Amino acid sequence: MTGASLPNRWKLPDLGLGVGLRTQHFRHITEHWPAMDWFEILSENFIDTEGRPLHFLDQIAEHYPIVMHGVCLSVGSTDPVDFGFLDKLAALARRVKAVWLGDHICWTGVAGLNGHDLYPVPYTEEGLRHMISRVRIIQDYLERPLVLENPSTYLTFASSSMPEEEFIARLAVEADCALLLDVNNVYVTCRNHDLDPLAYLDAIPYEHVVQVHLAGHTDNGTHCIDTHDGRVIDEVWQLYGRVHRKTGGRATLLEWDANVPKFPVLQQEVGKAARFRNGTKIVTSAAA
Amino acid sequence: MNLARAPRLDTLERWMQAVVMHPQGAMPGVRSAPARRLLPQAAVDLDSVVLPSKALSAVERLDIYAHMYYARLLEILVEEYPTTRQILGAEAFERACRRFLARHPSRHRILNRLSERFPAFLARHLPRGPRSGLAVDVARIERAMEEVFDAPRAEPLTAAQFGAIGADAWQRVRLAVIPGLRLLKLRYPANDHMNAVRGKGQPRIPRPRASFAIVYRRGYQVFRRDQEPVQFRLLAALASGATLAAAVRGSVGGRRGNADELAARLGAWFREWAAAGLFSGIERQATGRRRR
Numbered sequence A: 001m002t003g004a005s006l007p008n009r010w011k012l013p014d015l016g017l018g019v020g021l022r023t024q025h026f027r028h029i030t031e032h033w034p035a036m037d038w039f040e041i042l043s044e045n046f047i048d049t050e051g052r053p054l055h056f057l058d059q060i061a062e063h064y065p066i067v068m069h070g071v072c073l074s075v076g077s078t079d080p081v082d083f084g085f086l087d088k089l090a091a092l093a094r095r096v097k098a099v100w101l102g103d104h105i106c107w108t109g110v111a112g113l114n115g116h117d118l119y120p121v122p123y124t125e126e127g128l129r130h131m132i133s134r135v136r137i138i139q140d141y142l143e144r145p146l147v148l149e150n151p152s153t154y155l156t157f158a159s160s161s162m163p164e165e166e167f168i169a170r171l172a173v174e175a176d177c178a179l180l181l182d183v184n185n186v187y188v189t190c191r192n193h194d195l196d197p198l199a200y201l202d203a204i205p206y207e208h209v210v211q212v213h214l215a216g217h218t219d220n221g222t223h224c225i226d227t228h229d230g231r232v233i234d235e236v237w238q239l240y241g242r243v244h245r246k247t248g249g250r251a252t253l254l255e256w257d258a259n260v261p262k263f264p265v266l267q268q269e270v271g272k273a274a275r276f277r278n279g280t281k282i283v284t285s286a287a288a
Numbered sequence B: 001m002n003l004a005r006a007p008r009l010d011t012l013e014r015w016m017q018a019v020v021m022h023p024q025g026a027m028p029g030v031r032s033a034p035a036r037r038l039l040p041q042a043a044v045d046l047d048s049v050v051l052p053s054k055a056l057s058a059v060e061r062l063d064i065y066a067h068m069y070y071a072r073l074l075e076i077l078v079e080e081y082p083t084t085r086q087i088l089g090a091e092a093f094e095r096a097c098r099r100f101l102a103r104h105p106s107r108h109r110i111l112n113r114l115s116e117r118f119p120a121f122l123a124r125h126l127p128r129g130p131r132s133g134l135a136v137d138v139a140r141i142e143r144a145m146e147e148v149f150d151a152p153r154a155e156p157l158t159a160a161q162f163g164a165i166g167a168d169a170w171q172r173v174r175l176a177v178i179p180g181l182r183l184l185k186l187r188y189p190a191n192d193h194m195n196a197v198r199g200k201g202q203p204r205i206p207r208p209r210a211s212f213a214i215v216y217r218r219g220y221q222v223f224r225r226d227q228e229p230v231q232f233r234l235l236a237a238l239a240s241g242a243t244l245a246a247a248v249r250g251s252v253g254g255r256r257g258n259a260d261e262l263a264a265r266l267g268a269w270f271r272e273w274a275a276a277g278l279f280s281g282i283e284r285q286a287t288g289r290r291r292r
């Protein structure tokens, strides 16, 4: 399944196959240094703490490339940008030598509150202008591209005047930010909004995509929830294959956050991506 | 879509937040006064703000977010307060959590601060009685365990550094305690109760009895243990910045008793604290100034 090789605009590397770093695996990883190309961390889990998780992360960051992915940046919020929080993100990025850092195309709270969830922005011209200006401010401050992910969404605002994929494409191009394309979220969102995932994928500007997420979800029949609690379904693998054909390879990450299995199960599941990547298996074993 | 009636972004965000954070769910949220002030038309015609899908109505779609908001935060509180929950029972605990979250919604990006006011909230809002009293004390210990887990690292003093403090220097020496130490004066033997829960599951609710617990981190492990009342007072005095001499005088000074026995007890306490790594620094005051 060879595809065209389309580099991203920043020439950020295809890190290979990685998984989300989870507490349950700290010991396994630091005792066995298992084969894994890279890890993604949830930034907020390592901010405002000097406890055990940071102690393990320091060791793991010595052995594997680390990417920072957050859930609280709230880029779409109409509250003021929290520069103190950006400083903390930047400090963590320096500490773990993060290859890149990002968050989601969403808001997580307003009026000083935090819902700790990824809330959709209305896909309006006003929403787009707002997101673009916020992304620019944050990127200027951090002096690096922000890697923003399409979230799973469960509702559509009546005021939306464009489809999600168009909003994301315009945001990426006009704010000049990078994208993390979560193909499971594409599937979930399209199921929830009666949309065509292939049309969604075709609208994405792939020179802005630097990373891909894979995950499992829960299908409730009437709607899907992005639960990250199981294996990747076939339809999502097909979407992944399509993205690979369009890009020629992007850093690929499996998210598994609930009912977290033993580490070898993650290795095996993310390893399935190899069949779409010209057979490229996980190459890095840190046990050097 | 009627563009003239399209809500502004900040209005829409505030409205959605008021709806999905409403403790009774999305529909009561849509009808609540704060949401109606922001978007009155939503209470009359919800589909003019949120579209239904083929399978779900607008309110069902909002309820997905409303449900996740409480489910996610409840999960965190359940994880942080296992013994408090066991004492109150799962249902009463969840009721208390929902009231707490409605009263103190999360204001921090980092979730470890979510429940910093939870023990005080329980103290104010639980019905009076031994079960509640014990639950509040256990909640204070469980919260302290959360806090010291995340506390800044500090290198504890070694036995040699301790030994080097001569008795003649006691008037001038202050000890710095590690950031990961909490001292808790309690109305119930809460720490004992937590040990009993770990041991055999469902111990009885004890009678009120003052207890003095410390919670601390050694390396990356969190510990809790009880102190004798005088020992606790001494440690509290040291933690508040008193010199060794002033702390000893203030906590054990007025007591009658055998001086040798007191010295032996002091020695044992300091050894215990040193082994637990509770002190991270020695400050020597310039000579000539004495605190009384």
Ligand SMILES: [Fe+2]
Pocket (backbone or CB within 6 Å): A149, A182, A185, A213, A215, A255
């Ligand atoms: Fe994702």
